[in-house]
Amino acid sequence: KQEVTQIPAALSVPEGENLVLNCSFTDSAIYNLQWFRQDPGKGLTSLLLIQSSQREQTSGRLNASLDKSSGRSTLYIAASQPGDSATYLCAAYPGTYKYIFGTGTRLKVLA
Amino acid sequence: GAVVSQHPSRVICKSGTSVKIECRSLDFQATTMFWYRQFPKQSLMLMATSNEGSKATYEQGVEKDKFLINHASLTLSTLTVTSAHPEDSSFYICSAPSGTSGTNEQFFGPGTRLTVL
Numbered sequence: 001k002q003e004v005t006q007i008p009a010a011l012s013v014p015e016g017e018n019l020v021l022n023c024s025f026t027d028s029a030i031y032n033l034q035w036f037r038q039d040p041g042k043g044l045t046s047l048l049l050i051q052s053s054q055r056e057q058t059s060g061r062l063n064a065s066l067d068k069s070s071g072r073s074t075l076y077i078a079a080s081q082p083g084d085s086a087t088y089l090c091a092a093y094p095g096t097y098k099y100i101f102g103t104g105t106r107l108k109v110l111a
Numbered sequence: 112g113a114v115v116s117q118h119p120s121r122v123i124c125k126s127g128t129s130v131k132i133e134c135r136s137l138d139f140q141a142t143t144m145f146w147y148r149q150f151p152k153q154s155l156m157l158m159a160t161s162n163e164g165s166k167a168t169y170e171q172g173v174e175k176d177k178f179l180i181n182h183a184s185l186t187l188s189t190l191t192v193t194s195a196h197p198e199d200s201s202f203y204i205c206s207a208p209s210g211t212s213g214t215n216e217q218f219f220g221p222g223t224r225l226t227v228l
Contacts, residue, residue, distance in 0.1 A: 046216065
């Protein structure tokens, strides 16, 4: 059974810091891995999707990597800003119908 | 990216009433849509898979008679919470994969906040 864990559960950093969010999954047989952002009381915004054949994806200040063999993905945020404050969720897609979501990391960037 | 909408965004109802939530794919067709439930400060839990033209598939522990799902067309799925009780208060989110990207990337609606008094 696929399980997805995110560490840390919460993170508070000063503005301008580079930071890394971690996502671990127990079953390496995934089709893709997707990172989302969720603002309080809102839905999910897709940030990056990494297919199983890829190692990383980049979008602006965000970079996500995938290491299937070790069951890990990281989301790197460069030069963090207060507007980056949100909950970040990763989700593993095993190739069937169901996405398995991680527990989330609540990020707060202090001005 | 593809756009998924939900209506209403927020609903407050009395205990015992039924509430219908709509999920629409605005610029693509979706033969499959997913309904999730999210409790405060927790992650998303898949409730059911909505299939156009056939019955929904429910996850273990989800009462199909309480959470009625109808996938009326290739762009619309509805979730009806029947005889709602305070414990049904939650954030409900739908998603749909956009097959055009070839990656099964999921696009999520903005969510519906249900409060049952």
